[in-house]
Amino acid sequence: MRQLHEFSSKFFFIAILTVASLFIVTSNASAQRLPGRVFTRPLTTDTIPPRINNGNTNRVIANPTRDTIPPGDSSRLLNDSLRGQKVDTFSLKLSKDTLDAPVNYYAEDSAVVFIHVKKILLYGKTKTEYQDITLTAPQVEIDQQTQVLTAYNKKDSLGYVLEEAQFKQAENFFTSDTIRYNFKTQKGLTVNTITQQGEMYVHGKTIKKVDDRVTFVKEGLFTTCNLDQPHFAFKANRLKVINQKLAVSGPAHPEFEGVPVPIYLPFGFFPLSQGRRSGLLPPTFATNEQFGLGLEGLGYYKVMNDYWDVKVYGSVYSYGGWLANVNPTYRKRYRYSGAFNFGLQRTKMNFKGDPDYFKNKSYTLTWNHSSDSRARPGTSFSASVNASSTSYNRFVPNSPQLNYQSLLGSSITYSKTWADKPYNLTVSANHSQNNLTRLVNLSLPDVNFAVSTLYPFERKEAAGAKRWYEQIGIGYNGSLRNQIAFYDTAFKLRNVIDTLQWGARHSIPVTLSLPPILNGAVVVSPSLSYSQVWINQTFRRKWNPITEKLDSTITEGFFVDHQASMGLSFSTAIFGTYQFKKSRIYAIRHVIRPSLSLNYQPDLSRKHFYTTQVDTTGYTARFSEFEGALFTGFSEGRYGGLNLQVDNNLEMKMRPKKIDPSDSTEVEEPKKIRLVDGYGFSMNYNFFADSMKLSTVQLYFRTNLFDKINITANAVLDPYQTDDRGRDIDKFAWSGGKFRPGRISSGNIAMSTSFQSKPKDEAKEQQKQQQNKNLGNDPLLIADQQRLLDYMRQNPAEFVDFNIPWSISLSYSLNFREQFKPDYSGFETILTSSANFNGSFNLTPKWNFSVNGYFDFDTKKLQTFQMSISRDMHCWQMSINVTPVSPYRYFNFTISPKSGILQDLKINRSRSYFVGY
Structure with missing residues (x-):
């Protein structure tokens, strides 16, 4: 083992x-x-x-x-x-349900994450961002499984909203009680929502967002009032809104302060897009004593392309009168812009058979054009045409401003300058007419050509100081005019051609710039000039002993008149200062600017003057045969004279206010105050005149006291005595031991001032002034906007500025002249004086009262008086304009929304009638 x-x-x-x-x-x-x-x-x-x-x-x-x-x-x-x-x-392979971008969220209070159900709760001023979407709310719930976000508002114990849920995507923004939004489908559902589309506000009990453009609204309100509970709105059960384009609804009716008005519309169509859109122009209802009931402004607006559009509109009245207008406008950025208007008017006042029955046909034509200097540097073309029948303005209903207008004028101008060359060419056509006398003048073409000063003796390659002859300059000015005149009551082409006049003027000035003399104290300026005029006809008078009247003879042809002159002028400035030692006034300075000139002019026009008898007493007078010509001939006789002009001004310098020596702030500089802007006189003395060698003395004075009161005065001092018929004789006023400088034969004094309180919001006032300045200088401003801007400036009472609590302006004018009495017993003074006043007062933050008028002191009557009462009604405005004193009596009541998109939704009642002058 x-x-x-x-x-x-x-x-x-x-x-x-x-x-x-x-x-x-x-x-x-x-x-x-x-x-x-x-x-x-x-x-x-x-x-x-x-x-x-x-x-x-x-x-x-x-x-x-x-x-x-x-x-x-x-x-x-x-x-x-x-x-x-x-x-x-x-x-890695992504899920099909994955969002295209990360969702960023923030909560000021806390965020609770439920991992097992994949939900996130945010509390306290939350902010959630996804692509271009931003949502802020007091409480937000995000479900990651369904990718749905739900936002809630915050209320107090009484149910009042303390903080709203707000949703913003690109230009779309709205507030709501509850917002439910799916990030994946980008669809949403909101409750009790307010959203803004341009100038319009859409309120909805339930709003369903289909995509980023289309929204459906249930139980919606459509208004321009920005309050949560709007003053007025159009109410409809269903609305479809296409962002920044239009809103369409079913049956709708208006309501004011939540009270429905029983006026139902079968459908609603509300444009939301900015810019130009073709469509009908709704009329306004009007009443007029002479024309009857009427519909004004009915027409159609058509956008042809990006460069031009046209408006066709008219008015009809129950007495049979009507107006029709065609108004195209055109513009091309950085090139040109303009507008054209042609109107026909058929006037029928009262009924046929009445003693005051009247019928008339007339027309009007306006054209405004301006070119941008950047399009063709050195070349410009502009037009301002305002022509009409002499009776057209008089019968425009409910327009007192046009009814008063009696003078019309037009101008079409082309100008050309050459770069690096001294040439300047201007070609123009002009028109003027007087609706009272019915006289029409046409000047076309008018040609002006000028050559700036050339220095022919100047060396091309100068070395050292310039020689005196190199300072000799030569220029040229030439003008050509053609004019016809006729009365529109007797217009015949042949007769009009017979009134044709033409003329030309040429002028060649020669100058020499010399260095100052007497250590630079005196400026010396020699001069030499030659002028010539071309005239197409002469006009002569001759006494007829049989009829005992003057007969006139017109001879057509080509006639020339000449003039040459030379002169030498001296000018300087003298300063005097008086200083104060024990006063806040630091010094007063007096500046005297005398100018003395010697001039000689030979007699080259004597042959164009003649003497003829003018009355049965055998009294004779001399006349020029070029009387009434476009370019009148030159004066008769030699002139060798002395011209003297003296101008003065006074200035004062103030020391700054005393300050505490311990104060470390910088000391203000002395303040300059202009006491008198200018005063002085001018006169001349002719050594070659056979009598009355001294001319009348022109006196003037101007100042602006405290930068508030503007004062100007002018007078003419006649230094000669008069005979028993009031005519000047060759004796000075001080001859015979009399101490008298002369006789004030005429003069005028004008004073004006204006005061206003400080604006409530100075930044807003500066912004408004800058905006008006920019509009006035905008070359691309279309004609309708320009006319509205001009009307606002001419009728400020109808456009009340509640930012200025009060304003007052006053002006006074006094004119006087001496006239010999009919019984030849001496002179009498004829005085004419008048005053204008204008005032605007805010009685309350919402009520304004304004007045303006004209008082004639000669008749001791108030010639014109206008009153206006205005009420700011938040999103609406009301105005009452009354003209109780005027040849044209006028009454107008208007209540309308402030928003331009609903400008035709207004109540307008007007009455006017003519009582005579």
Whole structure:
């Protein structure tokens, strides 16, 4: 037994040793056969790198001789266990239900995770983000199995909402009591939701989000009021909203303050998109005493393409009158923009057979065009055309501003400048008409060509200081005009052509720049010029002893008149300062700027003047045969005179207020105050005149007191005595021992001021002013916007600014002239004066009262008086405008939404009538 046991132990030990040797040899041989590229391939693309025992690796590399196994590639030994193992996570198969992006969530209070049901609860100002979706709410529940997120609001013990759940995706934003959203399908369901689409707000008891564009609303409200309980809305049981495009509903009705109005619409269509869209233009109902009941503004707006659109609209009245307008607009960014309007008007006032029955047809034409200077540098084209029948504006209903407009004007201008050349060309066509006299003037074309000053004697390669003759400059100015005039009541083409007049003027100025003299105190400027005019006809008067009247004769042809002049002027400035020592006034400075010039002009026009008898007493007078020409001829006689002009201004410098010596703040600089902006006189003396060599003296004064009161005054001083008929004689007013400088023959004084309180929100006021400035300077502003902007500026009472609590503006004008009495007993002074006033007052934060008027002191009557009462009704506005005193009496009541998208949803009642001047 013992031998058997020993044999068995020996056999077992040999077997173990053999197996171990075979395993080691086999492993070593296997390692020798592994390719090296497997161990040198980088694994940096793996998002989860394999773990490697760096400690063991270091030991193997540091002590290779201690290994009983023949050494091989240590890297092969270390990486053998990784052979064939895929570690790149992108090669893993993902579930089809996996989201496209991670969901990031945050909770200020706490987060509770239920692992067994895969749910997460977030508490306290939570925020969840997924792609472009952001959701904030007091409490959120995330179900990872269904990928559904549910958000809840927070209420107090009384049921009032303390914090709402808010959802934002791209431009879409809404608040809700409960939000349920599926991340995978991107569908959602909300309860008691308010969402904004442009200017509109959509309220819904239940809202279902189908995709990122379409939403269905149950029991919805559609409004422009931004309150949770809107002042007004359109209510419908079902709504379909396409984001930023439109909203469509079934039967709908309006309600105010939650009270339904029994006016039902079969369906609702509400545009939500910004920009231009074709569609009908709804009319407004109006009443007018002369025209009857009417529908105004009914028409259609059509967007033709990205560059132009057209609006066709009109108005009809119960007495038979109507208006029709075609208004296309066009624009191309960085090139040009403009608008055109053509209107026809048929006026019928009262009924046929009535004594005040009236019927009339008229038209209007307007065109505005402007080009961008960046399109063609050096070239510009602009147009401002406003032409119409002389009776058109008078019969535009409910428009007192147009009814008053009696003067119209138009201008079309093309200008060209050449780069690096001194040339400038302007070609224009102009139009003017007087609706009272019915006279129309057309000037086309008018051509102006100018050459900037050239220096012909200047050296091309100058060395050293310029010589005096190099400062001689020559320029050129030329003008050509053509004009026709006619009365629109007697328009015939042949008669119009007979009124054609044309003329031209050429002027060549020569200048010389000289250095100042007397140590730079006096500036000397010599000058020389030659002018010439071309005239197409002469006009002469001749006394007819038979009819005892003046007969006139017009002779057509080509006539030329010349003028040459030369002069030498001296100008300087004299400063005087008076300083104060014991006063806050630091100093007062008086600046005198005299200018003296000597001029000579030869008589080159005597042959174009004639003398004729003008009345039965044999009194004669001299006239120019170029009287009434487009470019009148030059004056008769030589002129060699002295011109004197003196300008003054006064300034004051104030010391800063005294401060505590211990105060470390910087001391303010002395403040400059302009006391008088300017005052002075100008006059001239003609040495070659045979009588009355001294001209009248022009006096002027201007100042702006305290930067609030603007005062200007002008007067004419006549230095001569008069005969018994009030005509000047060759005797000075101070002759005969009289101490009298002369007689003030005419003058005027104008004063204006304005005051306003500080705005409630100064940042808002600055933003508004900058916005209006930008709109006024925007060359791409379409015609309708420009007309609305102009109307707002002309009628501020209808656009009340509640940010300014009150504002007042006053202006006064006084004109006077001396006139000889009819009985020749002496002079009498004719005075005309008037005052304008304008005021706006916020009676309460929501009520505003404004007035404006015009008072004539001659008639001692209030010529025009307008009142306006406005009420800010949050999302609505109300205004009452009354003109009780005016040739055109006017009354208007308007209540309308503030939002532009519902601008036609308004109540407008107007009445106007003409009472005469």
